[in-house]
Each structure stands twice: as C-alpha cells, then as structure tokens.
Amino acid sequence: MNHPTSRVHGGSRAIARRIDAIPASGIRRFFDIAATMPNVISLGIGEPDFTTPEHIRAAGQRSIQDGETHYTSNFGLLELREAIAAKLAKRYQVRYDPHTEILITTGVSEGLNIACQALLDPGDEVLLPEPHYVAYPPNIILAGGEVRAIPTCSADGFRPRINVLEAAVSDRTKLLMIGYPANPTGAVLSRGELEELAAFVQRHDLYVISDEIYDRLTYDGDHVSFASLPGMQARTVLLGGFSKSYAMTGWRLGWLAAPREVLEAIMKVHQYVMMSAPTASQCAGLEALRAGEEDVHLMVAEYERRRRVMVDGFNAAGLACQDPLGAFYCFPDITSTGLDDETFCERLLYEEQVAVIPGSAFGRSGSGHVRACYATAIEQIEEAMVRIRRFTERIRGGA
Ligand SMILES: Cc1ncc(COP(=O)(O)O)c(C=O)c1O
Structure with missing residues (x-):
C-alpha cells in the first residue's frame, strides 16, 4: 500500500x-x-x-532506610530548592524564588529537553555555538526547532564572535543556547564576553538556555552565571546539576531556574513526563549542597x-x-x-x-x-x- x-x-x-x-x-x-x-x-x-563522596551516598541511603520512598512535589523537595536558591544568591548574586522559580530535574539532560519543549514552536531557530555538547541539537530538533550553528575556532579559544551571531540571526530566531564552561572545548567566557553576548540577546529580543553544569569546574577565576548579568534573568533558563561537581552522574539529578511564567510552562512538561526527580537522589543532593564544598x-x-x-x-x-x-x-x-x-x-x-x-x-x-x-x-x-x-x-x- x-x-x-x-x-x-x-x-x-x-x-x-x-x-x-x-x-x-x-x-x-x-x-x-x-x-x-x-x-x-x-x-x-x-x-x-x-x-560520589561517602557522606552524600549515606544521605541517599538514609532517606531510603527512613522510608522516604514516595514522589516529592513536582517541583522537587522544597529544602533542596531553597538550598539551590541560596547557592545561586551567594555565588552568583542572582535571586530566584524557591517556591515558583526553581524546578528539580532528572539531570540537566531532562532540563534541556523540557526547556526546549516549552520554549520552541516548530520552525523556531536556535543559535548554537559549536563545537557543542552532543545533546543540544537533538533536543532542539525533538522540540521542532531548527539549529543555526555558530562556528568558532581554536584561534579564538572557541568563543563565539558577535559578528558571526549577527550574521546568523533572523526573524525566526527565538533562542540562544550556550554552555560555559564548555564541553568539549573547555572554553570559558569572561564577564566582558558574556556582557557582549547579553547585549546581543537584548538587541534581538532573544531567550537563552544556559547550561552551567560545569560551573564549579573552572581553573582560572570563578564562574559568572549568565542569568546574573543585567537584564538577563528575565530571558534565561538556567540549568545546573550535580553530576560533574559532586561526581553524582548515576543519581540523575539537576535543576532548572527560570522566571515564574516560564517555569510554569516548563513544569507542564515535567509533571507529565517525569512527575518528580528520584527522592533518594534529591536527599543526597541536599547533603551535597550543605556539606559537599570540601x-x-x-x-x-x-x-x-x-x-x-x-x-x-x-x-x-x-x-x-x-x-x-x-x-x-x-x-x-x-x-x-x-x-x-x-x-x-x-x-x-x-x-x-x-x-x-x-x-x-x-x-x-x-x-x-x-x-x-x-x-x-x-x-x-x-x-x-x-x-x-x-x-x-x-x-x-x-x-
Ligand atoms: C554540557 C553538558 N550538559 C549536560 C550534561 C548531562 O548532565 P546530567 O548528568 O545532569 O544529565 C552533560 C554530560 O556530559 C554535559 O556535558
């Protein structure tokens, strides 16, 4: 037939x-x-x-022993959201309401997927500096979006040039997707470079997904969160995780922070595809944030x-x-x-x-x-x- x-x-x-x-x-x-x-x-x-450090593993085990074997709120444990909000305020001077602007996800992997699904309509274009993490294009495509690759080169330390971004932007461009520190290049953008990027975003009225899973792994100065730049919190979905900083890949735990109405939209996807991140992992993540600095x-x-x-x-x-x-x-x-x-x-x-x-x-x-x-x-x-x-x-x- x-x-x-x-x-x-x-x-x-x-x-x-x-x-x-x-x-x-x-x-x-x-x-x-x-x-x-x-x-x-x-x-x-x-x-x-x-x-994963012993005391973090123990916290996960303890939660299971104590019978914490149920779903949490769709948003995730409030204590964990509060700890994330406190970390973001302290480290990056960016303030999120833990009740309405932070969502606990099953890894940054889930955060990426549900953010793309909630933000992209079919045909929307996403500017994506490359080389990039392998999961970015599939998540854009699965949400119906189109990837506009922004080539970078080693002579520039794999940092995107504003003139290349300007040449790629169109009236269909909705999003800029970034991930610094970068997988696979190890590139980090300075505050000045991030500010140039922020001005570009403002100029073209774009939104940003900023994957900051490697925020704690920097070797030459502290990380600057994209959401902390003037005017950017309102335009940014900020993704963070536990996998890399705390050696917790198998726990499948991450978080997403965004302005309230954007988070509400993302939550619609999360609640139907995931319900809530694993409870034992959330308890372990709380211990990581409270006592994992060393x-x-x-x-x-x-x-x-x-x-x-x-x-x-x-x-x-x-x-x-x-x-x-x-x-x-x-x-x-x-x-x-x-x-x-x-x-x-x-x-x-x-x-x-x-x-x-x-x-x-x-x-x-x-x-x-x-x-x-x-x-x-x-x-x-x-x-x-x-x-x-x-x-x-x-x-x-x-x-
Ligand atoms: C840039 C980047 N984002 C996200 C992830 C996935 O993180 P998670 O384990 O939190 O799902 C990885 C894993 O390699 C990564 O390199």
Whole structure:
C-alpha cells in the first residue's frame, strides 16, 4: 500500500520522521568498539572517575532506610530548592524564588529537553555555538526547532564572535543556547564576553538556555552565571546539576531556574513526563549542597593536576593543545598528523588502545580536533600520553 501516511522513512514505518532528523551519536560508535577491546584506556566518556563522596551516598541511603520512598512535589523537595536558591544568591548574586522559580530535574539532560519543549514552536531557530555538547541539537530538533550553528575556532579559544551571531540571526530566531564552561572545548567566557553576548540577546529580543553544569569546574577565576548579568534573568533558563561537581552522574539529578511564567510552562512538561526527580537522589543532593564544598575543592584540585599532565602530554606529542579553562576536557588540534579526526581516533584505538572522541562529533567546527577527558586516574592519563606520543611519532615517521 502506498498511502502518504504509510511512507517508509528511516527504514521503518514505525519510526517518527523527526527522529530521522537526529544525527547518530559520533560518540557511541567509539564506546562500542572500545568495549570489545582489552587494555583500553578510555579518555572518551565525560564522567568523573570519583565515586560520589561517602557522606552524600549515606544521605541517599538514609532517606531510603527512613522510608522516604514516595514522589516529592513536582517541583522537587522544597529544602533542596531553597538550598539551590541560596547557592545561586551567594555565588552568583542572582535571586530566584524557591517556591515558583526553581524546578528539580532528572539531570540537566531532562532540563534541556523540557526547556526546549516549552520554549520552541516548530520552525523556531536556535543559535548554537559549536563545537557543542552532543545533546543540544537533538533536543532542539525533538522540540521542532531548527539549529543555526555558530562556528568558532581554536584561534579564538572557541568563543563565539558577535559578528558571526549577527550574521546568523533572523526573524525566526527565538533562542540562544550556550554552555560555559564548555564541553568539549573547555572554553570559558569572561564577564566582558558574556556582557557582549547579553547585549546581543537584548538587541534581538532573544531567550537563552544556559547550561552551567560545569560551573564549579573552572581553573582560572570563578564562574559568572549568565542569568546574573543585567537584564538577563528575565530571558534565561538556567540549568545546573550535580553530576560533574559532586561526581553524582548515576543519581540523575539537576535543576532548572527560570522566571515564574516560564517555569510554569516548563513544569507542564515535567509533571507529565517525569512527575518528580528520584527522592533518594534529591536527599543526597541536599547533603551535597550543605556539606559537599570540601569535596568539590578536592576534586577540582585533582582535575587541575591531571589537566596539566594532559595538556603537556598533547603538546609534547606535537598536538597543539590550549589550556582548557573549565570543565574536564582537552581539545587538541590533530591536523599536524595529516589524519582527519575520525581516522586519528580509529587508528589510535586499534594501534595503541586509547579511546578519544573525534571533534567532529561535536559539530563541524570541531573537526581536526579530538576530545580527551581528564576525569580519569592520573596514572591512566600518564600511560595514555606515552601511547599517544608513540602513535604520533610513528605517524610522522611515515607508518
Ligand atoms: C554540557 C553538558 N550538559 C549536560 C550534561 C548531562 O548532565 P546530567 O548528568 O545532569 O544529565 C552533560 C554530560 O556530559 C554535559 O556535558
């Protein structure tokens, strides 16, 4: 039967068309290959190697023992929202009402998805600096939006240029999506650069989704929250999380802050797709905010040590690598090897058993680079750097 609604697309009639528009993950393929090989050092996954600090785990366990096994409010535990509001006021001088302007989510992953669904109409355009976190385009596309990539380059430290943004903006542009400190580049924007971005947003009457999941992982000065800039709180959906700062990836916990009427719209989606974030995780998150500061400092100090080893290792291997200013990724330029980033990663994996991710998985302007995560034990990083140097010397020697 050749009925228009039964058109075969993407190989199966069962699959919705918008799913076809989502690019396949360039990361998963490498994990699948690496998982079948012995003795692989993986610098691929963007996850802390630390286990969640003991007192935070205990708080989660205690909540279960105490029978806190029910849904929480759709907004999440009020105490946790209050702790987040207090943190935002203290660290970033930005004030949110914990009753109406903060929502606890199942990770920043959920926050991204429900924010896009609540803000985007079909055909709305989203300006997205690239290279970018892999989940940004799919979430925009799933909500019916269209991605307008804003290329950046290593000579600019992967910071977006205002003239490039100006050239991309149209009367269909609704949103700017940003994530600083950045995955995969480690880029951080200074207050002055963020203010320029804010002026651009104001000029074109845009809204912003600002993913600040790496806010605590900076190595050269403190993070500036986009929502704290004059006039920006009213235009921003601010996303934050626990996964990276407190090594809590498996707990699936994050939060979202936005002006009341925007949060109400986002809540409509959250309450029907998620109801509430896991209760034990929320109790653990509360402990993290109340008593986890020391842990954050210890982990950041350790990341800083590893960052040095990795940056120096890449440069010693002839792969130009700038100091990442935040998050926990190096993004060296591999073009001096004469290989494209996909081939580089594939050969490095097969020949030296080191897994890194091709930069092009994060958008076209990531090509010619690879992403390596330094949230990995220092001995592993040291050994990986020996293998990478051996690999580049062999390539340059003509092998
Ligand atoms: C930039 C960025 N945002 C969001 C996430 C997902 O965070 P969560 O674990 O809170 O869902 C990640 C995870 O790698 C990330 O790198």
